[in-house]
Amino acid sequence: MNFRKIGTAAALTALLAGAAQARDEVIVGLQLEPPHLDPTSAAAGAIDSVLYANVFEGLTRFMSDGSITPGLAESWDISEDGLVYTFKLRSGVTFHDGTTLDAGDVKFSLDRARAEDSQNAQKALFADIDTVEVVDPQTVRVTLSQPNGSFLFNMAWGDAVIVAPESIDGIKQTPIGTGAFKFSDWVQGDRIELVKNPDYWGDPAKLESATFKFISDPTAAFAAVMAEDVHVFSAFPAPENLPQFEADPRFQVLVGSTEGETILSTNNKMPPFDNVKVRQALAHAIDRQAIIDGAMFGYGTPIGTHFAPHNPDYVDLTEMSAYDPEKSKALLAEAGFPDGFTTTLKLPPPSYARRGGEIIAAQLREVGIQTEITNLEWPQWLEEVFRGKDFGLTIVSHTEPADINIYARPDYYFQYDNPAFQELMTTLNNTTEPDERSELLQQAQRMISEDYVNGYLFQLAALSVANVKVQGLWANAPTQATDLTGVYWQD
């Protein structure tokens, strides 16, 4: 009787509400959950994947193609000598807690990031800052100790976003930024919810709300997309499933580029890898195309140095380390290892590392190098390999943009110590002239390629799956981010 009618009506209402709601909310699947929500005090890219551009903004910002545009700074002047940057801030910008953004917040953020006891994961970005002065509430002057050609680029990083002293204490649980979305809720182990910021200074978000759902298992990720439980899966973990999504009219597959140079990281201090001949032998033993096909199902661009192929300054040096097992064996013999040797291969969880590792182990076995494979979870990998430097070989994708300067850090985990390279990087930092910079960057790429510092495998592809009606997503990943500010549902 009536119960049934009520039931039907309720169901119908729910259905209509659901249909209406689906147009202005989006559910994004991500593989990794952030450890906390402060992008300025952790290395975890998962934090930026949720918050960059959505909740937090910097003075400048990345666009999808990797270019830099004004963010919270409306404009800036650079002094003749390249030392003084005067940023003009946008007016009428407020944080999500209602406080206004002024020059004091910028000074606070930059000083906090570069402080002695700062927890910032990328302190090098701020190393050249000498002083930060508040000129007036809308103007801030940054003086560098030496010219830095990439300063505006540095300020676009997720580690350089502007935070407020009023809300800094709770930032790890309740992030308060200036972005087009406000943080709403975090159900740990499951999801983070964002809602539209009605007081946003720029073009308001087209979505009313956004939910990030964390699904670490590739099979579960596949099922969640297929069942349309998530509308977008950013950085989809199982490339083998993409052809199925492509064949399905409900979905679109976005294939773009990332800043992720995937490398066979080699412990340059550990014998026998301290011998350049051994490293060269390693490089010639690797068949990149087999790794791209076998581990990434064809997605990825071969690289011969630590530089992104879509960058205009990229030099194709893949020939330097072309696949040539015979040459590799000869080099090993020359280096004093005619029968090869045994080393460790420690693999973090992503499939490029786990599968790539098995393929590389098989390829190295061909030339006589035996590897003991150990599979590690991320925290163990960071502890043993990244901090402990207890490894022979490992596979990892370096997703930071323009990070060739890590080779100038002798204490970095692969421990490449070459004074000539370090000097080159110092020169680069002091150069602002674009042509000269380009020349220096190419020189740097050649130098590490000739030294065979690491095995250069491929540039990680940005692989995302989305409902075909979701528009405005980034195809490329110039930094770890899921920028939802321009995302909308097509009718």
Added chain:
Amino acid sequence: MSRNLVLGAVLSAVFVLAALISFAWVPYDVTQMDITNKIKPPSPAHPLGTDHFGRDILSMIMVGARTSIAVALVAVGIGMGLGVPLGLAAAAKKGGWLDELIMRANDLVFAFPSLLIAIMITAVFGASAINAIIAIGIFNIPVFARLTRSGALSLWTRDFVLAARVAGKGATRISVEHILPNVTNLLIVQGTIQFSLGILAEAGLSYVGLGAQPPTPSWGRMLADSQTMVSFAPHMALFPGLAILLTVLGLNLMGDGLRDRFDPKLQRARQ
């Protein structure tokens, strides 16, 4: 002979044989990858198809059988080797402090979820086939200790044991010469069942990445690797899955058949 026993023995023998043959010959080298031929469905060249690295699945299953059988066999060996003497000792000193000590220690091991401890052992000492064997083996000890003790207890009251005691034999000699031979049947049946459980446990540990490490093929890891590809390459999951299923089924049938055969009560019923 019962049908179960024959069917079980044949199934188990097929996989033991496959493992043995793999020492001498496999269709393809399992460490050899052939990426251009990856994920091919069954064909005359590869009767069970190829996996995501282009390796021959038949060869992988044959060599994987070796891993499974070796792990399960040694694990049962550990369980029997330690569990049986403990059980005999406990029965000989029934009610004494030794009995209490052994049996309460057994209860302690039994109380832990076995897979959890196996994960703990491999997490602490590293993932490898050896650690998997130890982890599975430890959990076989109480099974055999309890079984031996209960079997032995009933034997201790029998006349032939009394006769041996009257003849002046000590507890150790009686246990070894009179009790042990009479619980062997029980042990064989239980050993078969534990063997199949060992194969399952090894597959489970390998599936979560804590068993044999690559490049050593293992059925559990083959399943794990095929997981994201089931929807378009079902053969990659089907064959290692079938291998586990048939081996475990075979061993269980065989255990059942052996029990029927050895159990005097059932034999009498049959006559």
